[in-house]
Amino acid sequence: DAVADAPGLSAEALATRLGVSGPGIGVLLPLLSSYGVVVGADDGAPGLRLGPAGEELLDEHEREEYTGHEAELLLALTHLAPALRGGGSPWRLASGDTLHESVAQDAERYGELVEECEQLVFLLGGLTADPLWESVGTCLLTGPGSASVAAALDDAGRRPRLRVAEDAVPVAVLRGHVPAPDRIDWTGGPADVAVAAKALAHRTDEEAALLLTRLAGWARTAVLV
Structure with a gap:
């Protein structure tokens, strides 16, 4: 400029x-x-x-x-060398938070992730065709791809009761992207299956382990997308 x-x-x-x-x-x-x-x-x-x-x-x-978000991820790599030496992450050195903490507190950032997940439409037909859905009454969703999974289930004629386990900002964003937000329970809890849709992509190993432990307390079966 x-x-x-x-x-x-x-x-x-x-x-x-x-x-x-x-x-x-x-x-x-x-x-x-x-x-x-x-x-x-x-x-x-x-x-x-x-x-x-x-x-x-x-x-x-x-x-x-x-x-936007992808550009900031690339710029954070300028901190890669000190992050490797110190055992942290480039994003945390650049921003002070983990990437998950940043996106979970920022509706615009989380919205970008939700929109990027729309490309999952090319994969989710395989997921919704899986026989596991024949015995699923309740499905717990988490991650920015939750809206895409909800839409794919709807398109496939699958009608399990849906609930979403997310923080307040992601919930507000996802409400604007799911087919029928009023049919969804927006609190985490027991379910027949949990689907983590791109939920691990922006988490550290420690944050991913915490999420999986949380899901294991709610569902016997988990699907990672």
């Missing part, structure tokens, strides 16, 4: 405008130039201009690929 707003900037002027160090910009610009994001970084031109890739990034739809 800074180069687009003021084409012809020198590297030093760009560093000043962005409030970063000159040496830091000096390391980054050759890499950006090699990918066509900027030009003029190493060709003797009088100033910096956007390259073809940089011009594409001005498009709103292109920018969506580099913002």
Whole structure:
């Protein structure tokens, strides 16, 4: 954006405008130039201009690929080395919370996960066709894929009583995505089968173990998607 707003900037002027160090910009610009994001970084031109890739990034739809939850996950990898040395996670070093704690407290983040889980439609036909549903009266759902599982069961003509075990923010998000929210018990409890739909993907090993232990107290059978 800074180069687009003021084409012809020198590297030093760009560093000043962005409030970063000159040496830091000096390391980054050759890499950006090699990918066509900027030009003029190493060709003797009088100033910096956007390259073809940089011009594409001005498009709103292109920018969506580099913002939001997935982008923040990638940026957290800048903390990978110290996380490996210290035994923690890059996300926790970057944000102060585990990834699960972050998404469970943020409706927008959790909503992104729920929408990503819509691609499970290509797999859930196999799940709903499984004979296990013939003896299921109550199904406990958890995870951002819960809405997709509920919809798949509905589409397959499966009508077990549904309950959802989630925190308050995820419940509020999921209510807006399930086919019939009033037919669902939004509290955890005993069930014939528990389906954890993408529930482990954003949890640490310790958080995953706690969730599975919790599900084991409610259902004799668990399905992990």
